[in-house]
């Protein structure tokens with residue numbers, strides 16, 4: 001079966017979905033709210049299961065070319081610099097660390113030209129007789145399938161499941177940054193009430209994250225970078241110097257939230273339901289048990 005899908009959201013999830021559709025012969029239109037797909041975000045690491053998914057999408061080599069092996073979870077330290085655990089060279093626990101923008105670019109380059117429409121915030125979804133319609137700033141489109149990849153505050157989730165709970169603040173907040181500091185090994189330093197993570201990323205940079213507890217979401221400081229330095233300034237090297245080496249504008253601040261799962265992630269229209277019922281009622285070839 002092939003058809004036309006609308007993917008809502010052009011983040012890593014949306015582009016991966018579009019690429020997967022392309023690989024199985026579907027057409028897709030990706031509707032992205034942002035005016036342009038800029039180099040945003042900080043870093044992330046990917047485990048072998050994610051790398052297998054990237055291989056299925058045909059972009060494992062391109063991803064490896066912009067990923068850097070990291071042993072962050074093997075190098076556990078305390079704020080005074082002692083190692084609770086130290087990764088050995090050649091340890092098989094390495095993950096691949098990326099600047100989010102580099103991994104996003106790999107997917108973007110692989111999605112067929114013309115599939116992505118920016119400045120297209122989706123505001124409505126409507127189930128028609130044989131299709132699903134999407135309303136967005138700038139127009140309307142219909143397709144056989146809509147995939148919601150519009151992030152943790154998904155509009156599509158809210159429209160289709162208005163009673164589902166919204167994101168829940170987990171009592172934690174994080175500062176993230178990318179600095180031009182080459183060859184840093186990955187590590188996690190466990191301190192009182194929080195931890196500091198370092199991953200090396202491509203082109204001689206390092207990604208860091210300081211995750212700690214917060215009483216409420218939305219607490220912000222005039223100078224976010226100075227606030228991180230105030231909290232971890234006495235921790236072992238290279239933590240303070242890494243934060244100092246990060247441009248003020250490069251420090252990202254987020255509150256950490258979780259989203260409860262839905263009982264199902266699929267909402268079928270009448271036509272799709274009828275097609276599936278017809279397929280299921282067709283006689284199937286008998287399976288012969290091989291013992």
Ligand SMILES: Cc1cc2nc3c(=O)[nH]c(=O)nc-3n(C[C@H](O)[C@H](O)[C@H](O)COP(=O)(O)OP(=O)(O)OC[C@H]3O[C@@H](n4cnc5c(N)ncnc54)[C@H](O)[C@@H]3O)c2cc1C
Pocket residue numbers: 008009010011012013014031032033034043044045046120121122123149150151152154155156174209254256
């Ligand atoms: C501190 C921290 C560390 C993390 N570390 C890792 C890690 O190491 N490895 C890892 O794999 N993951 C990590 N994650 C999780 C990871 O960042 C997310 O799971 C992932 O980025 C989600 O991607 P997404 O494409 O689903 O959503 P998003 O990246 O949020 O993309 C959603 C897109 O949809 C667009 N959009 C939103 N609403 C609309 C609309 N109405 N219409 C059109 N477009 C819309 C947005 O503009 C955006 O481009 C981490 C997260 C945090 C907070």
